[in-house]
Each structure stands twice: as structure tokens, then as C-alpha cells.
């Protein structure tokens with residue numbers, strides 16, 4: 001392991017910051033809507049972004065001290 005790799009591990013370096021979007025307590029509704037102008041295009045919007053721990057509205061880039069990283073591939 002290189003010195004830089006060791007330093008990264010020691011410091012807990014990671015590519016992504018902790019945010020609500022990566023927290024096990026984050027939930028949202030995924031809404032699929034057809035285009036208003038016809039055609040087969042489907043638009044996906046995310047609504048009702050919530051913290052299930054505190055029961056309040058939040059955003060994907062927000063965070064709090066109770067953040068708990070969810071496992072990759074699980075929602």
C-alpha cells in the first residue's frame with residue numbers, strides 16, 4: 001500500500017460526501033409521467049423527499065449527524 005493510500009485510509013477519505021441521498025433513513029416517491037406533448041417519452045420525477053428518522057422534509061444534498069450510509073445497490 002502506498003503512503004498516499006495509507007493516508008487516505010487513515011483520514012477516511014472518500015469520493016462522495018455524506019448526504020441524505022446516501023442515508024438509510026432517506027425516502028422519496030418516484031413518479032413516472034407521460035409527456036404532455038404526446039409521444040412515448042416517460043419523465044421521472046422524485047417527490048416527497050423525507051427523512052424517515054425525524055419525519056421531516058429534506059433534500060438529497062442535505063445531511064445531519066445521524067447519517068448512516070446505506071449499502072450500494074439497496075434503496
Ligand code: SF4
Pocket residue numbers: 019020023024025026050051052053054058062063064065066067068
Ligand atoms: S436528515 Fe439525517 S438521518 Fe435523515 S435522511 Fe438525512 S442524513 Fe439521514
